[in-house]
Each structure stands twice: as C-alpha cells, then as structure tokens.
Amino acid sequence: MCIGIPMRVVTVEPGFAQVIGRGETRRVRTSLVDDCQPGQWLLVFLDDARELITHERAAEVNTTLDLLASAIGQSAPSVFHDDPGFVLPSAMDVQALQQMTQSQPIPHTWRPT
Template sequence: MQVQSTRPGHAVVSGRGETREVNTALVGEPAPGDWLLVFLDGARECLTPERAAEVNAALDLLAEAMSGQWPGVEADPGFVLPSAMSAQELARLTGG
C-alpha cells in the first residue's frame, strides 16, 4: 500500500481498493509516496516501487485463482483434494 500521509507511529495508506490507517512501529517513519507491505493493520516492510508492483501482481493472480476466473483454464483442476476423499480413497492413496 502507498503512504498518503503520516503522523507519529502511523500512516494513512491506500491500495487494492481501500484506504486505512496502519501502525508503522516496525518500519520507522515513512514518507508520503513510500510503499509498505501491510498485514493486519500494521506495516511490516518498506518496499521499493518495483517490489510493490510485484506484490500487487502476485495478489492479483491469487485473487483470480480464488475466483476461478482464469481465462482458458477449466474450473475443474483434474484432481481431488484429500479432504474430499472417502476413507477408502485415502487408504488407497496412502497405501493403507
């Protein structure tokens, strides 16, 4: 998220469709325009603009994968997760 404004120990940041205030105790005092990696309302790391773009691209891909909206990719992954298997299927899978 990109820093919009600051006050001691905090910054107002925006990105990914939201604006919020975060604690900056772990990263020091950022300046407006700086990029921060934010988790649970706390800044965890200062980022270069290039690294911020990489993180945003990865989050975009994750959001697409979670929505099942990847163009040209079937919704069926072609396999079943163990949590959806019967006891017999799990025994077969594990050799039990």
C-alpha cells in the first residue's frame, strides 16, 4: 500500500521540486502535475508528486495521517501550527459537542415520561 503525503513546495527546477512535509525534506519528480510554484501543496507518493492540492486538502490528509500514527502509538510531527488538529467527539466537552452538532442543550432536569 502506498500513502500520499502532503508536502509544500519550497523550490522548483525543471521536472523537480524541493518539498517539505511531515518533518522531512525531499526532491520529488513533478512530471505528473502541472507547473507548481513555491508555497503550493503537492500530494507525494514515494518520490513522485501525483496531485496539486489545496492547503485545506493538505490539512485533511495530515490530520488523517496524525490519527493513524496515534492509533498505532506513534507521535506525529506538527504540520499546521495554527491548527489545533482533529479532536475525537469523546474528548470534547458538552459545549463543543453542541456547537459541532448545532444541537440545543439538554436540560439537567430531564426525565423520561
């Protein structure tokens, strides 16, 4: 199985880009994507950029990779310093759950009828 890693373009040269992501820097082939520019995000499989992606898509993939790493007991590098990351609903407080689901508060005096 091959997993795509979101990596941000640092520099570009004909046919290649220097990219950084998930704690590492690589030189990847860019022949499968349109022209890329520094600051853009690529989805990289091994040493080939396969897709030009948005910042939001990169954050989604990185969050998923962080969850997978956490599930197998590994720590993941922080990629988006301004993003608190993904929080499981079971770890949220009542107010956060209500905001997420846009539900009304449940009265504490509720009793089945």
